[in-house]
Structures are given as structure tokens and as C-alpha cells.
Amino acid sequence: MSVARQRARHGVRFLGLGFRVVLFLAVLVLLRALLRIQTSSPTPSGVSESIKEDGFRVPKVAFLFLVRSNLPLDFVWDTFFKNAQSEKFSIYVHSKPGFVFDASTTKSTFFYNRQLKNSVKVTWGGSTMIEAERLLLKSALVDPANQRFVLLSDSCIPLYNFTYVYNYLMASHKSFIDIFLDKKEGRYNPKMSSIIPEQKWRKGSQWIALVRKHAEMVASDKTVFPMFKKYCKRLAGTEFTRKPRFKVPGQKENDCIPDEHYVQTLFSINGLENEIEKRTITYTSWNQSKDSMDRQAWHPKTFSYADAKPQGIKEIKSVDHVNFEMEHRTEWCKCNSNAVPCFLFARKFSRGAGMRILFDGVVGAFDSGSMRLNS
Numbered sequence: 001m002s003v004a005r006q007r008a009r010h011g012v013r014f015l016g017l018g019f020r021v022v023l024f025l026a027v028l029v030l031l032r033a034l035l036r037i038q039t040s041s042p043t044p045s046g047v048s049e050s051i052k053e054d055g056f057r058v059p060k061v062a063f064l065f066l067v068r069s070n071l072p073l074d075f076v077w078d079t080f081f082k083n084a085q086s087e088k089f090s091i092y093v094h095s096k097p098g099f100v101f102d103a104s105t106t107k108s109t110f111f112y113n114r115q116l117k118n119s120v121k122v123t124w125g126g127s128t129m130i131e132a133e134r135l136l137l138k139s140a141l142v143d144p145a146n147q148r149f150v151l152l153s154d155s156c157i158p159l160y161n162f163t164y165v166y167n168y169l170m171a172s173h174k175s176f177i178d179i180f181l182d183k184k185e186g187r188y189n190p191k192m193s194s195i196i197p198e199q200k201w202r203k204g205s206q207w208i209a210l211v212r213k214h215a216e217m218v219a220s221d222k223t224v225f226p227m228f229k230k231y232c233k234r235l236a237g238t239e240f241t242r243k244p245r246f247k248v249p250g251q252k253e254n255d256c257i258p259d260e261h262y263v264q265t266l267f268s269i270n271g272l273e274n275e276i277e278k279r280t281i282t283y284t285s286w287n288q289s290k291d292s293m294d295r296q297a298w299h300p301k302t303f304s305y306a307d308a309k310p311q312g313i314k315e316i317k318s319v320d321h322v323n324f325e326m327e328h329r330t331e332w333c334k335c336n337s338n339a340v341p342c343f344l345f346a347r348k349f350s351r352g353a354g355m356r357i358l359f360d361g362v363v364g365a366f367d368s369g370s371m372r373l374n375s
Helices: 003-039 050-054 074-082 127-141 162-171 212-220 224-231 262-269 310-317 351-359
Strands: 060-066 089-094 146-153 209-211 282-284 286-290 296-300 321-324 329-332 345-347
Touching: 060 127, 060 162, 074 351, 089 127, 127 146, 127 212, 127 224, 127 262, 146 162, 146 212, 146 345, 209 212, 212 262, 224 262
Parallel strands: 060 089, 060 146, 282 345
Antiparallel strands: 146 209, 286 296, 321 329
């Protein structure tokens, strides 16, 4: 073989090796560029900068369940969470003291051992209700990845799948709090005036959704809560009971229900009403009736299997504004200035109603063969 031919063969080998080296380096540079783009991407709108500082790539929604004992609609929430990414949510449950969520009390493993260890006995219309809410917030705040906090009852159901709910909440930098002036009911107690001026007194639904900084404020409050605990109390024999109410002659009574005023008044006192969407994201249908003393009373309607038909759910999901008659105000439902449906959740749903929305696929893909109901 000639010298020229040998040199040519060695040259081809050298060029082939060089090409592979160049290709490897190019791929390395490309991967590094992609990694840099990923780590430098802006956080989703409404997510606090603390997520980036703490190194959390995925912020979480904390679902806070305030229940009597067990969770009757756990099978609905089981499907909801099964269709979610586990790193995007956390679960906390306040139940009666000593109640444990395990295989004997729930068929959903998502709720195993999610109960608070320091729960309190809750009385409807008492300050223990807001004490329980604050305990839930304090527990959820321990995890810095929790950036949204949603309070739910044991009769709540989701109206959408997890992805929709998550994106809706994360898209807004505001909390969702139903809030309005309380002009008629006379629940304000003048003994609160040193801390809570009457012009700052507010009312609204207890079912709230908070951003982290607002959750921290509610959980750490040491000024307004003690006043509620001392002076905001429900009178015996009122509203949902049939027992007659006895008045003390010459004494003005203030029939106060703490969970309908506490968070709203706290935000009003702290001048934060401009930092919230002034509406709840949990739908409730109210019925008006008369009690045995011929007094008007409002009661939340319980949805049965028949009430949960697709058309009824569609109507709830189509609501795009809320009217506040007492303030002559209409609140159009928006999220970062974009029009959105008002409600993500609804209450009070029976087990039959929950089963129907599950089979109708409201909360996501559902395998009927795997359904196991609590006995």
C-alpha cells in the first residue's frame, strides 16, 4: 500500500473521531442551555417569590377539611386526588379529638393519618369553629411549599378536576373571601370597640381560599381572635334550633356567629380588602323558612341524587357574578382581571349526590369497578 493511501485512511479515521467529539460537545452545550432555561423560568402568576428562594419548583394547594368525624364524601375526593400530581397538593383534616383516619374509617388512602393531633371539640356557632380553622392553617403553614389554602367542609365536592382547580387558584395573587357590610342583624357587640370599630365589622361565608401571606396573618392573629372569643357568641335557642329564646329585661342581646364574621373583620381592620376577590369559591344554595316561633331563618339546601343531575351542576358552573343586595353591589367573578366561573366547589352534597357527580365524570376519570364505599 502506498504511503499516500495510508495517510488518507488515517485522515478519514481522524475526521470520524473528531466529528463524534464535536457532536458530543454540541449535545452537552444544548443540554446545559435547556437546563438553564428551565431553572430561570418565571414562577407562575400569583406565586410568591419565596418558592424560588426556598428551592421549590412546584407550589402546592393545601386542602383543609373541617369535619365532624369521618369524611362522608371521601370517595369523591379520592377520584379527585387520583387524577392529580401528588407534588401539587397536601391534605389536612380537623376532626373531633381522638378520631383517626385509617383503613377502618376511610376507604381513601389519601386521608390516612391526615388528621390534626391537636384538634378541639367544635360547637356550631362558637369560637371553637374559628379556632379549628386557625389550627388547620397553622399545620399547613409548616410546609413552605403550601402556597394556597382552601377551607372545605365534610359536605363539599369539587366542581372540576384537579388541574382546573389548581390552575385557577395559582393564577390569582389574591385570596377569595366572601365579605360584605353587616347592617341589619345587630351582631356587633360594642364591647369590642377598643379593638374592632363598628365601621370595620364585616360578614361573609366561612369557606375561604387564602394566599400564603394572608394565611400567616390569620394563623398568627393575637388581637382580634381573643375579642371574638370573649364577645361574639351565639345566643341559646336561636336560628337553627327550635327552643325559645329568653331575653333578659332591659338588656340588649347580640346574637353573634363567629365564623361568619372573624376572617372578614380581620381583613377589614388590617386594610386588606383591596387584596382579595370579594367572593367565595364555594357554592351554597340557601332556603328560607320559618321556625316554631314564626321567625325567618335561612338554611343551606342539601343536594340529593336528583338535585345533582348534569344540568343542575352545569348551572352552578355557569354562574359568573354574585349579587350583594345589602350593599347594592354586583361582584363579577374574575381572576387576574380575566372573567372566570365563580365556583370551584359546592356544598352541601349527600352521598347519593356525590355518587352521581362521580359517575358523571365531573371530577375526572373514574373507574366504577374500583369503587369502595364506607360501610
